[in-house]
Each structure stands twice: as structure tokens, then as C-alpha cells.
Amino acid sequence: MQNVKGTYDFFGREQALRQQVQDTLRACFELYDFTAMDTALLNELEVLASKYAGGDEILKEMYRLSDQGGRDLGLRYDLTIPFAKVVALNPGIELPFRRYEIGKVFRDGPVKKGRLREFLQCDADIAGIAGPQAEAELIQVAVQVFRTLGIPVVLKWNNRKFLGELLEAVGVPGEAQLSVMLSLDKLAKIGIDGVLAELKDKALSPEAVSAIAAMLAQQNPGFEQLTEMYGLEGKPGALEVAELEQLIAAIGLSGVCSFDPFLSRGLSFYTGTVYEIFDASGSYTSSLGSGGRYDAIIGKLSGREDIPYPTVGISFGMEAIMALLAGRPLPEAASAVLVVPLGSTLPQALLTASALREAGIRTTLASGGRKLKKILASASAKGTRYVVLIGEDEAAQDMVLLKDMQEGTEELLSVEQAVWTIEG
Structure with missing residues (x-):
């Protein structure tokens, strides 16, 4: 007998450490008045594979199955779509609605350190707040969680609207922007040459590719620099970035948060702010957590796009956190x-x-x-x-x-x- 690739059993002192981390997350979520939720593992394939969900990249990794009635089903690949489904199915829910969930998700993707096929996600989401308050609170949650765990982190953030405005300014048509964003999001992994090689395979003009290359060649361009250079003052995305940037500074988290104009996150449903959390020492390179604003999903799933459901969330990767904590002494079980x-x-x-x-x-x-x-x-x-x-x-x-x-x-x-x- 052996475990299915990408799955593990946890017990003894290792499970005690995993439980400590989960208890830390749960306590922090409840300090911020998030209420617990437990969503279904099994979902209708139509919901998980809808155009409002994660996009082609994630759908390639989704586990698909059918029941004895011939219904097409899928195992949840994250906790975001199931949460959006719950809110869409309960239109009378009081807003703002703040929930957290710690549960297993499944992805048939590559297996490596900190990335499994059956793994635990720990999410917090706020539905019903349109301004930057929700993003600021979730950033505070992240900082408090990792401070409690003794892990120094840097939180990289951006705004997809702003990135779309940048791409429009350099000649990328609207229908190609999402594809270009997904390539830009790989910048840290494949470098500038890798990104440009991908862009040349897309339906972009040579001028647009050259303009993106010039933008990428800049050394860590800041928000103000890019806004002035490409004439984006007063644009909706630029205004959102400025507002959140001011709020981050006002609550004393500028030293932890780093604006990254090319960050977009791999999932297609994000509509505004996006962020990823990394080990500040650089010894562990994979993301420890991520999230962002997804204002459109709930309304689209409910068939009522006219009803606003501004929503933002954050997800902590349990396996990535455990991989980072691997060198630490395991806790002794409480003596009985x-x-x-x-x-x-x-x-x-x-x-x-x-x-x-x-x-x-x-x-x-x-x-x-x-x-x-x-x-x-x-x-x-x-x-x-x-x-x-x-x-x-x-x-x-x-x-x-x-x-x-x-x-x-x-x-x-x-x-x-x-x-x-x-x-x-």
C-alpha cells in the first residue's frame, strides 16, 4: 500500500504542530470577528468550471467525477468559489458578512515542497465592503498571524484595474489583457526574457511588446513613477492604489507591504487589489498566502449582476507554512x-x-x-x-x-x- 501521490497522513508530534498553526489562525480570525463556515467538498461541475470561477489554468487541475445519477461533479480546488456560492444561494444574508474556513481542497497539479494535491487552505473573506477598509483589515490579519508564528514576511500587493490601465496605456487591447497579466505574474519565476518570449506568442503588436519590455526594464518602478510616466492620474485603478497605499502607511505597515505593479495572481476572477505573502528572509520562495478582491463572482453566480457584492479575501497555505516551519522543534504532546x-x-x-x-x-x-x-x-x-x-x-x-x-x-x-x- 502507498499513499496517492501528493497526499500525506499526519499524526503524532507533526500533527500537533499543524494543529498549533491552525489554532493560531483560528484565534486570529475570531479576534477580527470572522465567523466559522464549512462548505461542501463536492460541487456541481458547472459551478466550479463556470467562466466566473478560476479560469483555464486552475480548471486543468480540477478533479472531475460523476455520481450514480450521472451528474457531473468536481472536488473544490479552493475555498473562494464555495464561499461565493453560499452567499449567492442566501440573498438575505446580512452584509457585511465575514467568514473564515479551514478545510481541504484538491488540485491535480505538480507536486513539490509545500505544494500537494490534497491540502489544507485557511481562508478569511469579507463580503459587502467596497472600499479599502476590508483589504487593510485582511493585511492586518496576515501580519498578526505570521508575527504570532514567528515568521517575518513581506506582503506584495497590486491592483488589477491599475495593471489593466498600464497595459492599455502601452497598447495592449482589452481582450488580451488577462492573458498578458498571467504572463507578467510569472516574472519572478521565469524572468524578463521568459515573459517576453510568452508575450511574442500572443496577439500583440510589436510596439506593445516593446513598450512592455521597456516597462519591465525599469528598476522596481513605484506607483507614483508609473502613474506619472503613463498618464494614469485620476484613473479608477490608480485611485484605488493611492487610497490603499495611504491607508497602509497610516496603520504603520509600509515596512511589511511592498507594491509590485506586475503582480496579478493566477486566478481570473480578481477585479481589484491582489496580494501575495512571502518569507522575508528569502529562504523559502513559494507563496505563504495570497488573495485579493473579487467583486463580480457572487452577483454572476446568482444571476443578479445588478446587485453589488463587493468581496475580498485572503488564503493562508497550510502546507507552505509547514514546509517553512519544518526545521523547528516539534511540540511535545501535553502530558496526561x-x-x-x-x-x-x-x-x-x-x-x-x-x-x-x-x-x-x-x-x-x-x-x-x-x-x-x-x-x-x-x-x-x-x-x-x-x-x-x-x-x-x-x-x-x-x-x-x-x-x-x-x-x-x-x-x-x-x-x-x-x-x-x-x-x-
């Missing part, structure tokens, strides 16, 4: 009180363990067949402080022998007294 039945005292041991658990004390019951000396040695090695021994004499007195492994002492107590002692 060990209850040991001696002789024929299993009923009393089960009742004692139940009383401890009802008091909120993590408790494990020793299994039979092992010598007491080995049981105590194993408990000591695991860092277990308290062992509750129940022999025939203790059971007859309705008492237990509480052994403090740290202090090397033992005391005959009632179950209630043992609970009180363990609770400290």
Missing part, C-alpha cells in the same frame, strides 16, 4: 494523568478516569499486560507528572494512590482529593 488498574480493578479505574476527565484533566488509562515498573518508566520518559494507582486494597477503601513522578512522593487519597491535588 495516567490511571493504572492493578489486579481486577478495571471498573474502579474507568470510573476514576471518568471523574478526572469531567474535571477537564487530560487522562489516559494504562492497558493491561505490562509490568508496573515498565509502565512507570514509560510515564517518566513522557514527562507525565501524576500516576494514579488503583490496587485491590485501594479499591476496597474507595481510594486511589496518587504518585507524583516529579516529587517522587505518593499519597493515599479519595478520587475527589486526587482531582483537587492534580488541579493544583
Whole structure:
């Protein structure tokens, strides 16, 4: 037997670390008043493959299947489209609506470090806020999450409207802009020459390709520089960039956030701000999280494009975060009180363990067949402080022998007294 390629089983101390990361994310989401959601893994293929969803790039990686009724279905490839579907199906939902979800998604894509075919995504989304407030809050969420995890990050951001205005200014027609954006988004991976090679295969004029080459040749062009150079003052995308840039500066996050005019993100549904999060040290090059604004999906899925559903979200990549944390020491499992039945005292041991658990004390019951000396040695090695021994004499007195492994002492107590002692 072996696992399907790109899938893994997690247990023991590694799962404990994964749970720590998820608990950090969940706590941060709830601090910002996001409510939990759990969406369906299985979806109608028509929804996942609609022109309003992720675009051709992601659809190539979608797992497709059919049920016994012959219906075409697909496994969700992200948590965004299922969220949009929920809002579209519930038009009476109160806006703004803030939700988070931590759940598995599936993509039949290449497997590498930090990228699997079955993986966990951790998303937060806000529907119903049109201005930059929602983007600013999600940026704050990201900064707080990674600060808590002890991971210095840089958040690169851009605006697709602004990038579209740039491309229009250099002669890229509207119908070709999305394709050009997807090529520009690969700049860090394939370099300027790779991007230009892709652009030459697209339906662009030689003048447009030359103008894009000149733009790419500039050394880290800033927003103000590009706006002035290409005459974009007052354009909708440029105004959105300026507004968010001012807000980022006002909340003291300019040192973490870096404007990248060529960032566009691979999914086609983004309509405005987009961002990606990276390890600031550069030791891990894949994205740790990403997201952006997608104002059109919900209205289109509901068939009511006239109803505005301004929406923005952020997604944290669990596998990428775990890959970055791989060199860190794994957490020790919390030590539990060990209850040991001696002789024929299993009923009393089960009742004692139940009383401890009802008091909120993590408790494990020793299994039979092992010598007491080995049981105590194993408990000591695991860092277990308290062992509750129940022999025939203790059971007859309705008492237990509480052994403090740290202090090397033992005391005959009632179950209630043992609970009180363990609770400290």
C-alpha cells in the first residue's frame, strides 16, 4: 500500500504542530470577528468550471467525477468559489458578512515542497465592503498571524484595474489583457526574457511588446513613477492604489507591504487589489498566502449582476507554512494523568478516569499486560507528572494512590482529593 501521490497522513508530534498553526489562525480570525463556515467538498461541475470561477489554468487541475445519477461533479480546488456560492444561494444574508474556513481542497497539479494535491487552505473573506477598509483589515490579519508564528514576511500587493490601465496605456487591447497579466505574474519565476518570449506568442503588436519590455526594464518602478510616466492620474485603478497605499502607511505597515505593479495572481476572477505573502528572509520562495478582491463572482453566480457584492479575501497555505516551519522543534504532546488498574480493578479505574476527565484533566488509562515498573518508566520518559494507582486494597477503601513522578512522593487519597491535588 502507498499513499496517492501528493497526499500525506499526519499524526503524532507533526500533527500537533499543524494543529498549533491552525489554532493560531483560528484565534486570529475570531479576534477580527470572522465567523466559522464549512462548505461542501463536492460541487456541481458547472459551478466550479463556470467562466466566473478560476479560469483555464486552475480548471486543468480540477478533479472531475460523476455520481450514480450521472451528474457531473468536481472536488473544490479552493475555498473562494464555495464561499461565493453560499452567499449567492442566501440573498438575505446580512452584509457585511465575514467568514473564515479551514478545510481541504484538491488540485491535480505538480507536486513539490509545500505544494500537494490534497491540502489544507485557511481562508478569511469579507463580503459587502467596497472600499479599502476590508483589504487593510485582511493585511492586518496576515501580519498578526505570521508575527504570532514567528515568521517575518513581506506582503506584495497590486491592483488589477491599475495593471489593466498600464497595459492599455502601452497598447495592449482589452481582450488580451488577462492573458498578458498571467504572463507578467510569472516574472519572478521565469524572468524578463521568459515573459517576453510568452508575450511574442500572443496577439500583440510589436510596439506593445516593446513598450512592455521597456516597462519591465525599469528598476522596481513605484506607483507614483508609473502613474506619472503613463498618464494614469485620476484613473479608477490608480485611485484605488493611492487610497490603499495611504491607508497602509497610516496603520504603520509600509515596512511589511511592498507594491509590485506586475503582480496579478493566477486566478481570473480578481477585479481589484491582489496580494501575495512571502518569507522575508528569502529562504523559502513559494507563496505563504495570497488573495485579493473579487467583486463580480457572487452577483454572476446568482444571476443578479445588478446587485453589488463587493468581496475580498485572503488564503493562508497550510502546507507552505509547514514546509517553512519544518526545521523547528516539534511540540511535545501535553502530558496526561495516567490511571493504572492493578489486579481486577478495571471498573474502579474507568470510573476514576471518568471523574478526572469531567474535571477537564487530560487522562489516559494504562492497558493491561505490562509490568508496573515498565509502565512507570514509560510515564517518566513522557514527562507525565501524576500516576494514579488503583490496587485491590485501594479499591476496597474507595481510594486511589496518587504518585507524583516529579516529587517522587505518593499519597493515599479519595478520587475527589486526587482531582483537587492534580488541579493544583
